[in-house]
Amino acid sequence: MSGVVTVEQVGWDDAFQEYFLGFSHHFGRVETRWQARKYLRGLMAPLGRRNGWTLAEQAGDDTPDSMQALLCSPCFDRDAVRDEIRAGLVEAIGDEGGVLVADETGFIKKGKGSAGVQRQYTGTSGKIDNCQIGVFLAYHTRYGRALIDRELYLPQSWTADRDRCGRAHIPDDVAFATKPEQAQSMLERAVQAKVPFAWFTADEAYGQHRKLREWCEERDIAYVMATRKDHEAPSGLHTVTRVDQLIAKVRAGAWRRMSCGDGAHGPRVHDWVSVPVRAEFPHGRRGWVLARRSISTGELAYYVCFGPRGTRLRTLVSTAGARWAVEESFQTAKNEVGMDQYQVRRYDAWYAHITMAMAAAAFLTIIRTAEAVTGKPSSKQTKTA
Incomplete structure (x- = not known):
C-alpha cells in the first residue's frame, strides 16, 4: 500500500x-x-x-x-x-x-x-x-x-x-x-x-499520563503504552518498583525473540518479555510491564499494559508494534x-x-x-x- x-x-x-x-x-x-x-x-x-x-x-x-x-x-x-x-x-x-x-x-x-x-x-x-x-x-x-x-x-x-x-x-x-x-x-x-x-497504544508522552491510563482502565479499554525506565509499577503489597528494575530481575531464558510487525526493511524483530503487575484492576483485568530489547545493541524500551486475563505475550508485542501505523x-x-x-x-x-x-x-x-x-x-x- x-x-x-x-x-x-x-x-x-x-x-x-x-x-x-x-x-x-x-x-x-x-x-x-x-x-x-x-x-x-x-x-x-x-x-x-x-x-x-x-x-x-x-x-x-x-x-x-x-x-x-x-x-x-x-x-x-x-x-x-x-x-x-x-x-x-x-x-x-x-x-x-x-x-x-x-x-x-x-x-x-x-x-x-x-x-x-x-x-x-x-x-x-x-x-x-x-x-x-x-x-x-x-x-x-x-x-x-x-x-x-x-x-x-x-x-x-x-x-x-x-x-x-x-x-x-x-x-x-x-x-x-x-x-x-x-x-x-x-x-x-x-x-x-x-x-x-x-x-489502544501510544508513546511514552501518553503512557506517562496517569489520568489517561486510569480513564482507559475505567472504560475497559485495553492498552499498551510506552513509558520511561523510571516509571514505577506495583510490585507487592504497598510497594512499587521501577520498571527497569523489575525487568532486570527476569531470568535470561524468559526473553522471546519475535517480530512486532513489518517495517520498511522487513519484520521488526526484537527480544521481548513481560512481567505481571501486582495490582487489582477494574473489570477483572490484568496489568503487565512489557520490555523490548534490541538484538544488535541491547537497548531496552518499556511499556505499561492493561488488558484481559490470559493475554499472550505475542498480543502485547503486536500491539506495541502497531504504533508504527x-x-x-x-x-x-x-x-x-x-x-x-x-x-x-x-x-x-x-x-x-x-x-x-x-x-x-x-x-x-x-x-x-x-x-x-x-x-x-x-x-x-x-x-x-
Missing part, C-alpha cells in the same frame, strides 16, 4: 464521485461544495506542492481566493466531515481486532501568527523548532490504516492570551488541553462512534496528499485543510484496500467516507 497513486492515474472518477457524495452535504452552499470537490481532487493530483496557488491552477481557477475562502468558510462543517471519514474507513477496514494509535506530528512554520505556533520540540525535525503540533488518532487493522481524528495543540502561551487567540480565530471556549487530554477526547469520540477495536499514516498524508503543505494561519482553516487531507488519504486507503481484496473498487467500500 505504498507509492503515490492519483485519481487521474487509475481512473477512479466514478469511485471518487460516489465517495465525495457521502459527505458533500456537510458543505452548506453549492459553491462551497463544488470548491471542496476541486480542493480534494487537487490534493490527490500529482503536484510538486499543494498550496492555494497550485490547487487553484489544478482546478482551473484564476486565483487562489476561492480555495482560501473554502478553508475559512462557515459552510464547511469540519467535524461532520471528520465523522464521515471515520465511518467510511470503519466500513472499509474495520476489524474487532483493530488498534487505535495516538501520536503527534509537527508542522514547521515561520512567524508567530499561525494558531498554536511556538518554539517547541517536534519529531518532524528532531529538535526544538518554530512549529504547530497536531495530535492525531490513527486506526490500524489487518486491512489497512489511516488517520481518523485530529486536534491542534494550543500551548498555554496561546490560551492565556485571548487577544492573540482572537486574531487567529480561536473560539473563546477553546481552553488549554494537554496532548494526552486531546488523545483522550479523540479516543472517546471513537468509542462513541462504535469504532471496532481491541487495543500512525507514522506510516503521517507519511502517506504528507507525501501523497500534502497534509503539511498548507499556507494558513487561522484555527478554523487549519482544521479545514487537515480534514480535507485526511479525507484524501482515507480515499486512497479505501481504494487500495478494495483493490487488494477484489482487484477493483467495490461500491460497498466507497459509498461513504
Whole structure:
C-alpha cells in the first residue's frame, strides 16, 4: 500500500464521485461544495506542492481566493466531515481486532501568527523548532490504516492570551488541553462512534499520563503504552518498583525473540518479555510491564499494559508494534496528499485543510484496500467516507 497513486492515474472518477457524495452535504452552499470537490481532487493530483496557488491552477481557477475562502468558510462543517471519514474507513477496514494509535506530528512554520505556533520540540525535525503540533488518532487493522481524528495543540502561551487567540480565530471556549487530554477526547469520540477495536497504544508522552491510563482502565479499554525506565509499577503489597528494575530481575531464558510487525526493511524483530503487575484492576483485568530489547545493541524500551486475563505475550508485542501505523499514516498524508503543505494561519482553516487531507488519504486507503481484496473498487467500500 505504498507509492503515490492519483485519481487521474487509475481512473477512479466514478469511485471518487460516489465517495465525495457521502459527505458533500456537510458543505452548506453549492459553491462551497463544488470548491471542496476541486480542493480534494487537487490534493490527490500529482503536484510538486499543494498550496492555494497550485490547487487553484489544478482546478482551473484564476486565483487562489476561492480555495482560501473554502478553508475559512462557515459552510464547511469540519467535524461532520471528520465523522464521515471515520465511518467510511470503519466500513472499509474495520476489524474487532483493530488498534487505535495516538501520536503527534509537527508542522514547521515561520512567524508567530499561525494558531498554536511556538518554539517547541517536534519529531518532524528532531529538535526544538518554530512549529504547530497536531495530535492525531490513527486506526490500524489487518486491512489497512489511516488517520481518523485530529486536534491542534494550543500551548498555554496561546490560551492565556485571548487577544492573540482572537486574531487567529480561536473560539473563546477553546481552553488549554494537554496532548494526552486531546488523545483522550479523540479516543472517546471513537468509542462513541462504535469504532471496532481491541487495543489502544501510544508513546511514552501518553503512557506517562496517569489520568489517561486510569480513564482507559475505567472504560475497559485495553492498552499498551510506552513509558520511561523510571516509571514505577506495583510490585507487592504497598510497594512499587521501577520498571527497569523489575525487568532486570527476569531470568535470561524468559526473553522471546519475535517480530512486532513489518517495517520498511522487513519484520521488526526484537527480544521481548513481560512481567505481571501486582495490582487489582477494574473489570477483572490484568496489568503487565512489557520490555523490548534490541538484538544488535541491547537497548531496552518499556511499556505499561492493561488488558484481559490470559493475554499472550505475542498480543502485547503486536500491539506495541502497531504504533508504527500512525507514522506510516503521517507519511502517506504528507507525501501523497500534502497534509503539511498548507499556507494558513487561522484555527478554523487549519482544521479545514487537515480534514480535507485526511479525507484524501482515507480515499486512497479505501481504494487500495478494495483493490487488494477484489482487484477493483467495490461500491460497498466507497459509498461513504
